[in-house]
Amino acid sequence: MAAVMTFISKVEEDSAGFYERCAERFPELREEFLSWSKENRKFEKNIKRTYYGVITDTIESNFSFEGLDTQDYEFDTELPQDADSSVVKKKTEEIERKIKEFYLKAAELSEGLLADIPRVLRKIAKKREGRNLLA
Amino acid sequence: MAVKRLQNYINGEWVDAQTDEYVEIINPARMELLCECPMSTKADLDAAVEGAVEAYSDWRNTPPVARARYLHRLIELMEDKFNELSVVQTREHGKTIDESRGETRRGIEMVEVASGIPTTMQGFNLEDIAHGIDEYAIYQPLGVFCCIAPFNFPFMVPLWFLPFAIATGNTFIVKPSPRTPMSQCELFDMLDEIGLPPGVVNMVHGGAEIANGLMEHPDIKGVTFVGSTPVGRHVYKKCGETGKRVIAQAGAKNFIVIMPDAEIDKAMVSLMSSFFGNTGQRCLSGANLLVVGDDKRYREVVDKFVSAAKAIRVGDGLDESVQMGPVQNVESKQRIIGMIEKGIEEGAKLTLDGRKLNLVGDVPEDCFLNPSVFENVTLDMTIAREEIFGPVASILRAGDLDEAIDMIHQIPYGNSAAIFTNNGKWARQFQHDVVAGNVGINVGIVAPMAFFPFGGMKDSFFGVLHGQGRDVVRFFTESKIVIQRWF
Numbered sequence: 103m104a105a106v107m108t109f110i111s112k113v114e115e116d117s118a119g120f121y122e123r124c125a126e127r128f129p130e131l132r133e134e135f136l137s138w139s140k141e142n143r144k145f146e147k148n149i150k151r152t153y154y155g156v157i158t159d160t161i162e163s164n165f166s167f168e169g170l171d172t173q174d175y176e177f178d179t180e181l182p183q184d185a186d187s188s189v190v191k192k193k194t195e196e197i198e199r200k201i202k203e204f205y206l207k208a209a210e211l212s213e214g215l216l217a218d219i220p221r222v223l224r225k226i227a228k229k230r231e232g233r234n235l236l237a
Numbered sequence: 238m239a240v241k242r243l244q245n246y247i248n249g250e251w252v253d254a255q256t257d258e259y260v261e262i263i264n265p266a267r268m269e270l271l272c273e274c275p276m277s278t279k280a281d282l283d284a285a286v287e288g289a290v291e292a293y294s295d296w297r298n299t300p301p302v303a304r305a306r307y308l309h310r311l312i313e314l315m316e317d318k319f320n321e322l323s324v325v326q327t328r329e330h331g332k333t334i335d336e337s338r339g340e341t342r343r344g345i346e347m348v349e350v351a352s353g354i355p356t357t358m359q360g361f362n363l364e365d366i367a368h369g370i371d372e373y374a375i376y377q378p379l380g381v382f383c384c385i386a387p388f389n390f391p392f393m394v395p396l397w398f399l400p401f402a403i404a405t406g407n408t409f410i411v412k413p414s415p416r417t418p419m420s421q422c423e424l425f426d427m428l429d430e431i432g433l434p435p436g437v438v439n440m441v442h443g444g445a446e447i448a449n450g451l452m453e454h455p456d457i458k459g460v461t462f463v464g465s466t467p468v469g470r471h472v473y474k475k476c477g478e479t480g481k482r483v484i485a486q487a488g489a490k491n492f493i494v495i496m497p498d499a500e501i502d503k504a505m506v507s508l509m510s511s512f513f514g515n516t517g518q519r520c521l522s523g524a525n526l527l528v529v530g531d532d533k534r535y536r537e538v539v540d541k542f543v544s545a546a547k548a549i550r551v552g553d554g555l556d557e558s559v560q561m562g563p564v565q566n567v568e569s570k571q572r573i574i575g576m577i578e579k580g581i582e583e584g585a586k587l588t589l590d591g592r593k594l595n596l597v598g599d600v601p602e603d604c605f606l607n608p609s610v611f612e613n614v615t616l617d618m619t620i621a622r623e624e625i626f627g628p629v630a631s632i633l634r635a636g637d638l639d640e641a642i643d644m645i646h647q648i649p650y651g652n653s654a655a656i657f658t659n660n661g662k663w664a665r666q667f668q669h670d671v672v673a674g675n676v677g678i679n680v681g682i683v684a685p686m687a688f689f690p691f692g693g694m695k696d697s698f699f700g701v702l703h704g705q706g707r708d709v710v711r712f713f714t715e716s717k718i719v720i721q722r723w724f
Contacts, residue, residue: 104335105557154319157339164335164560165509168548214506 106208107153109172113201114146120179120197128187131235138233145226152222166212166219175204191235198234202227241272243418243442245281246425248288249435254442255280260415265331265563265604266553274418277443282450285439289381289408290456292436297378297406299434301355304404308352310431311400315345322423324555326392329419331562331604332515333554337392343687344396344424347705350687351400357710358405370722376714378406379482380458383451385472387464388565389518389626391417392424397691397704398461398484403437405713407458410439412447416565452476459483459712461704463520465624466650466696473699484712485699486691488624489520489652492645493681494667495538496638497530499657504679505545509560511655511681513549513608516564517628520697521653521675521682525614525621526632527641539612539632543589546608546630552597559597563604564627570604573627577609580620580631585611591628616647624650638663642670651694653683674698 118139125135177200181190205227209220242259244251254275262271296304315322323337332340350357362373382402384395395411402409413421421440428438441447452460452475459482462472469487476483493511495501511523528538554562564570574592581587591609594602606628614621614631621631635641645654655677656667664678674692675683685691690708692698702712 104333104338108557154338154342157335157342164333164514165506165549168506168509168545214503215510 106167106170106172107150109175109204110149111146113175113177113204114142116177116179117197117201118142120181121194123179124181124190124194127181128190131187131190134235141229145229149219149222149226152218156216156218166215167208168211170208170211172204175200175207177201194233194235198230202230205230240270243272243274243422245275245277245285245442246422246429246438246440247281247285248292248439249429249433251429252284254278262329262417262419263566264328265565266327266555266600268601268603271329272419274415275442276415277441277447279446279450281441281443282447282454285410285441286381286454286456288436289410289439290436292434293378293380293408296403296408296434296437299406301358301404301406304406305352305354307431307433308348308400308404311427312345312348312352314427314430315341315348318423318427319345322392322420325423326417326420327554327562329417330388330391331554331565333559333562334557336515336554336562340390340393343684344393346687347393347396348400350706351404354401354404354710357707358714360716366720370720372718372720375717375719376405376710377717378713379715381408381410381456382459382461382482382713383410383412383457385448385451385460385462385464386411386413386421388414388416389515389520390463392420394463395421395424397463398709399438401705401709402713403433405710407713408437408439410441410451410457412441412443412451415442415444418442448472449475452481453479455479457481460485462486463704464488469699470696482712483700484702484704484709486520486693486704487652487697487699488650489522489697490524490622490624490648490650491522491653491655491673492525492527492641492648493523493677494527494529494635494638494641494645494654494656494658496656496658496660496663497534498659499679500659501538501541501657504657504681505541507657507679507681508542509545509549512630513546513561513628514682516561516606518565518569518626519682521684522626523655523681524625524629524631525648526630527635527644528632529635529637529641535634539588539610542630542632543610546589546610549608550597551595551605551607553600556598561608561628563600564606565604567603569627570606573606573625573629576620576623576625576627577629580611580614580618580629583618583620584613585615585618585620585631586613588612616644622648638666642667646672649696652697653677653692655679655681655683674703 209223259273326337466488469485589610591607653675654673677683690703
């Protein structure tokens with residue numbers, strides 16, 4: 103359903119904004135955070151382009167994400183004033199894990215009707231696997 | 238505030254209809270008045286035909302590649318206004334915003350395919366049919382064509398025809414449905430903006446008087462129509478009398494066969510979309526679910542189908558969480574309720590009663606129905622044989638695939654049929670034997686892409702060539718054969 107696309111915009115925008123704020127506060131991680139932020143906005147565009155490019159009166163998405171509760175995948179992007187880089191790394195890991203789980207679930211639920219959407223969602227979930235500041 | 242009155246688009250200008258009769262256009266989800274649509278007169282129609290006839294001679298001599306460039310510009314505008322166009326469809330029709338987006342996308346695809354006309358309109362030739370003599374076929378436009386459009390896909394259906402008609406060098410008149418005329422006004426705003434020569438495209442609002450006028454007019458070469466079977470038959474007959482080409486895509490009663498090995502959980506999303514998408518108001522909707530298998534399998538399929546149908550969220554289509562909108566007007570709702578009552582009277586079991594409303598948000602109930610599901614339906618029942626055009630599913634049983642196909646053939650319609658199975662032999666037999674114009678294998682809505690013809694057989698189609706794809710290019714052109722020799 104359309105609400106899922108709105109949620110995708112929200113998670114990518116919120117996380118991109120979070121990374122931009124982190125880039126300012128943690129200069130040692132600036133490059134990584136800025137590149138992630140840029141990439142998140144590309145992910146959003148990519149998903150939307152795919153979605154609006156393939157939905158038709160045959161392959162519509164009203165029933166495609168049945169059972170997906172977006173509330174299960176919400177995350178907050180607040181950082182305490184005194185947070186150090188270990189806190190932000192942990193927070194980042196949590197955000198990325200939630201987004202990845204969301205995309206994989208959405209992909210699984212939509213494959214009965216849509217074909218391109220689950221493919222792009224899985225691809226983006228996989229790309230996020232490389233994001234690990236804790237390693 | 239004064240209510241907006243829609244205008245006709247004739248000979249490159251927006252003009253008031255020469256009438257005092259207007260019908261109110263209501264958003265069925267909110268029961269709010271959107272605008273008023275004129276019931277145009279013969280004088281309006283004559284002006285449109287005159288403009289189209291006058292524009293034809295220059296337009297047919299415009300090179301196909303130049304004609305296609307107008308369509309490229311139209312595609313750009315449609316992409317820019319993608320969401321705006323979709324919202325208009327939802328407001329005037331009631332469908333969900335994603336269904337409207339799907340409709341907009343399909344409309345754009347039609348224009349994309351039509352813009353390939355420099356290739357698709359090409360003829361063919363053979364050198365030396367005898368020594369030094371060559372023969373070739375060229376395709377030429379015929380003149381003025383028109384479209385009598387239905388209410389259920391107000392934006393997309395005229396685009397099955399219009400872009401192909403003008404790309405091939407014809408001129409065109411659209412008569413939108415007087416129930417959902419606003420989407421076509423949006424389209425004609427864009428057609429105006431791309432700067433087509435006056436008269437190449439025209440739009441005349443109205444009802445049966447305009448439709449009959451188009452079929453009778455001596456200067457119109459062909460009619461395209463999408464709507465019910467009785468009207469489709471009338472269009473075909475009338476156009477036969479007046480010597481016009483015709484594509485009349487008509488009603489349906491589509492079967493979906495669930496074989497014992499079908500992956501029912503994976504199929505369910507497709508089934509919900511098929512039976513209840515667009516609130517069941519489309520000629521490709523699933524109507525009869527035909528379950529093949531023993532009692533245990535039958536129960537499993539029915540329980541899962543009913544449970545999924547019951548969970549569908551019904552409300553205003555502009556609410557992004559909603560999965561099914563209202564039916565298009567109050568009369569439709571009453572007609573559908575009448576069919577539900579008929580089903581009960583004739584002995585079917587109403588397992589899920591959509592008359593008991595469960596709606597998302599604070600919306601007026603006037604046009605809403607929740608999904609209904611009948612069990613124990615047999616082929617002699619009205620609900621199994623007649624098009625309901627609403628969110629009502631009938632479940633029937635068959636012993637095996639042969640019996641299932643035989644049951645499908647007992648219904649006069651042949652628009653589409655689908656099978657869900659993992660067995661290639663069954664799927665192949667179904668595809669080969671079933672008399673239906675569009676066949677789905679593990680696909681619930683068999684809507685052909687713009688580059689394939691939109692099939693339809695038996696009482697679902699009247700004509701020879703179909704809409705879309707290669708068929709429609711042939712429909713809008715006449716083949717001319719040239720045999721030449723030089724001394």
